[in-house]
Amino acid sequence: MELLMKDYAIIYNPTSAAGKTKNDFDYACKTLDKLQVSYKLFQTEYFQHAISLSEQLAKDGYRVIAAGGDGTCNEILNGVMKSNTNELVGFMPIGSGNDIPGAIGIIPDVKRACEIIAEGKTGKNDVGLTINAKNETRYFLGIGSQGFDGAVAGIVNAHEKKYKGTKNYVIALLKTIFQFKKRAVRVIMENDVYEGNPNNVAVGNGESYGEWMYLCGGARIDDGFFNISIPEVTPLRVLFDLKKMYSKTVLPHPKIKTYQSKKVRVEMVKKEDDPYIGQVDGEVIGKLPITYECLPNAYEFIKPERDETIDWFMLKHGKKYLKHCKKRNITPKINE
């Protein structure tokens, strides 16, 4: 049993990134071997398998590592939190979206992710808790959103057997742009109430989603609050502004309302409207109403000592981002 307590269980999703991660995963295993990390491998066999698998493995005394994309990371967070064991959780970013490892400071680099596991440093972070209309709960680390994103995620999930990876996402995005109709929603926060016809309501525990789109730029995963962004622009306009999200220069925006709150409830205003669909960390969680609660320092993760995504982001977008911050008098998020 003592040996087991020291072991990592790595749960690999072979379908992540449309099944193109085998080489990355083999490389990760070789790197972990070189670093003399003791681990056992497990593979997911069906949708959401990682939830029950990680719950059981945590109960068996393993520290659990997700090897996959954001969906796999989210499932493992949920499984381990359900286990009530407080076993450590870590992430190996080898999916099509790796914003969840990024939310706790892990850059999308397999070698570095292995080193972080070997170094074994840990730290607590805020976790978001959602409750949907059926009273089902789901934890998340990144962004929870409803409206346009939820509709895209719904089509992506429904088409998963037909199309793979980026092709599936692009088809879903185009379909949604032409089909999506804005509806009236109410967003009840601690100190504010929003009512309007936004195309999206994004509740950010982390800053980014969908492969580094910083719609909730400025959100901190250690402040006990969500940063909420509510874009009132058309879905087509979102496409034009997409580029700005990558360089964290989309906010402030005259047509994106922003707030901070520990608790958020998003509901439809008109009973006759088809409710918006919600998603967290890329996984569909059901229709509105959905409530969100930020649980401060709720879980301990295997993570680097400092947020390594900051320097990584600055290398790619630093010049543009700093210029934007200076012009708008925003304090930039940089490592000193």
Ligand SMILES: Nc1ncnc2c1ncn2[C@@H]1O[C@H](COP(=O)(O)OP(=O)(O)OP(=O)(O)O)[C@@H](O)[C@H]1O
């Ligand atoms: N063997 C399997 N067969 C089918 N689906 C699976 C299998 N294993 C895991 N899944 C599902 O795959 C989905 C996506 O996983 P993951 O996030 O790791 O991949 P991804 O391609 O990076 O996607 P994204 O980053 O967009 O969430 C999850 O909903 C998960 O439940």
